[in-house]
Amino acid sequence: MSIYTHKFLVVIAILTMTSDLSIEYSFPDGFMFGASTAAYQIEGAWNEDGKGESIWDRLVHSRPESVADGSNGDIACDSYHKYKEDVALIKGLNAKFYRFSISWTRIAPTGEMHKLNPKGIEYYNRLINEVLANNIEPMVTMYHWDLPQYLQDLGGWTNSIMANYFEEYAKVLFSNFGDRVKWWITINEPMQTCRGYSMQMYAPYLKLDKTGYYLAGHTQLLAHSKAYHLYNEMFRDKQKGKISISINANMYLSKNGSSKIDQDAAERANQFELGWFAHPIFKGDYPPVMRQWVDRKNKEIGRAWSTLPKFTEEEIKLIHGSADFFALNHYTSWHASHGKDLNPYCNSDAEYIGSFDDETWMGSILFWLKVVPEGLHKLLVWIKNEYNNPPLIITENGFVDDGRINDLDRIHYIKTYLNATLQAIHEDKCNIIGYIYWTLLDNFEWLDGYGYHFGIVSVDFNDSKRPRTPKASYHFFKSVIDTKKLDGQ
Ligand code: GBH
Numbered sequence: 001m002s003i004y005t006h007k008f009l010v011v012i013a014i015l016t017m018t019s020d021l022s023i024e025y026s027f028p029d030g031f032m033f034g035a036s037t038a039a040y041q042i043e044g045a046w047n048e049d050g051k052g053e054s055i056w057d058r059l060v061h062s063r064p065e066s067v068a069d070g071s072n073g074d075i076a077c078d079s080y081h082k083y084k085e086d087v088a089l090i091k092g093l094n095a096k097f098y099r100f101s102i103s104w105t106r107i108a109p110t111g112e113m114h115k116l117n118p119k120g121i122e123y124y125n126r127l128i129n130e131v132l133a134n135n136i137e138p139m140v141t142m143y144h145w146d147l148p149q150y151l152q153d154l155g156g157w158t159n160s161i162m163a164n165y166f167e168e169y170a171k172v173l174f175s176n177f178g179d180r181v182k183w184w185i186t187i188n189e190p191m192q193t194c195r196g197y198s199m200q201m202y203a204p205y206l207k208l209d210k211t212g213y214y215l216a217g218h219t220q221l222l223a224h225s226k227a228y229h230l231y232n233e234m235f236r237d238k239q240k241g242k243i244s245i246s247i248n249a250n251m252y253l254s255k256n257g258s259s260k261i262d263q264d265a266a267e268r269a270n271q272f273e274l275g276w277f278a279h280p281i282f283k284g285d286y287p288p289v290m291r292q293w294v295d296r297k298n299k300e301i302g303r304a305w306s307t308l309p310k311f312t313e314e315e316i317k318l319i320h321g322s323a324d325f326f327a328l329n330h331y332t333s334w335h336a337s338h339g340k341d342l343n344p345y346c347n348s349d350a351e352y353i354g355s356f357d358d359e360t361w362m363g364s365i366l367f368w369l370k371v372v373p374e375g376l377h378k379l380l381v382w383i384k385n386e387y388n389n390p391p392l393i394i395t396e397n398g399f400v401d402d403g404r405i406n407d408l409d410r411i412h413y414i415k416t417y418l419n420a421t422l423q424a425i426h427e428d429k430c431n432i433i434g435y436i437y438w439t440l441l442d443n444f445e446w447l448d449g450y451g452y453h454f455g456i457v458s459v460d461f462n463d464s465k466r467p468r469t470p471k472a473s474y475h476f477f478k479s480v481i482d483t484k485k486l487d488g489q
Pocket residue numbers: 038188189192248329331345368396438445454
């Protein structure tokens with residue numbers, strides 16, 4: 001596409017913006033703009049240069065029918081070979097941050113740290129150096145769901161020994177890359193990891209119900225805190241970086257606004273999702289409402305113990321305070337009302353019914369993604385009040401469509417969600433320091449395959465060269481980064 005077509009698309013996009021932004025706020029100086037990716041979703045080269053087998057490799061090869069279109073990430077965007085093009089795209093956005101993840105099985109094929117794979121370490125050195133050479137800061141996710149299969153055979157995240165393995169892995173990453181990487185995310189969306197153990201939503205594709213669900217969460221919190229303390233003890237003085245964990249959360253809004261019982265249900269839903277991981281880290285231990293309700297549910301069925309494991313006093317202290325900033329992944333909002341839901345996406349222990357029945361909420365091609373920018377605004381204020389206004393980076397936020405280049409709905413989404421962010425900053429004094437869009441490239445969308453596109457850059461998966469084409473939203477996002485405003489030109 002020519003540069004003129006691009007400009008034309010942007011002009012059209014800006015003219016057709018549906019929402020009128022009443023007040024023209026600007027993003028503060030130094031606000032961190034960027035885009036995000038994940039290793040398994042973009043790299044390909046699944047068995048190249050000594051890489052070992054991860055739980056995703058195992059799942060897509062042994063049960064291809066579990067992926068909507070029978071596809072896999074064997075080649076994906078081929079970023080393993082084309083990373084320079086990806087970095088150039090971040091550079092072209094004028095974004096200062098590139099968030100990507102490291103594939104554990106490239107660093108150590110079985111996950112065990114006495115058997116490192118030098119070629120995997122070299123790859124990430126090349127990528128990090130390329131990022132820095134372009135005056136971009138790397139933000140590195142250590143774990144975005146691709147556990148080494150060998151560690152899964154030991155029980156994966158349901159085995160607390162995984163916290164030790166993760167700590168050793170983190171040590172190798174800090175030692176090799178920490179001289180240049182100053183922003184670390186230990187784990188991406190621990191709650192989704194848990195769903196891979198409880199309800200076959202991701203690899204390892206197990207159905208261990210609540211037992212597997214809460215155990216996997218418990219181990220990840222311990223793993224995260226061990227990595228954090230290791231950094232403090234061995235690396236922080238010298239490397240001076242920052243660490244957090246990306247917690248994903250819908251915003252649950254009371255279905256019948258003023259009904260106390262629905263308000264309580266929405267609050268419970270928020271505590272069972274975001275609070276599950278944020279409360280231990282920012283306040284100490286699991287949210288009291290979660291402890292009470294899960295324990296009671298277990299008693300009711302006659303179980304002598306609670307599926308929600310308990311931390312020791314010492315563990316509570318180790319986990320509390322183990323984040324230098326709040327990293328939030330947010331896409332959408334739900335309504336919640338009191339009741340028992342059969343919807344597997346709602347935690348039955350919390351007794352809320354989740355729904356998206358508000359006709360004013362624009363939809364997308366995925367049932368779960370509605371455009372509710374006011375939900376983000378409310379969530380940011382909720383986090384400010386609940387956790388004492390920590391510095392916060394939105395580490396993911398994104399919209400899905402069918403892959404069109406002239407992606408006006410995505411522009412609308414980004415614009416309205418950034419507007420909500422600006423309102424939270426200026427009207428509510430929320431301490432928000434960055435926004436990282438999910439995702440740079442159309443990619444392998446886990447069990448949904450290749451039919452669902454979140455990228456601001458299109459990738460032609462029918463062409464072995466995997467050519468990239470920036471979409472209208474890419475140019476729109478660039479104009480926001482350049483002007484620090486939503487309608488500046
Ligand atoms: C992100 O997770 C991931 O980090 C990223 O890898 C992925 O590509 C991106 O989303 C797009 O899907 O539980 O009822 O809401 C976002 C969290 C988890 C939200 C699964 C949607 C499905 C149905 N997502 N969830 S529901």
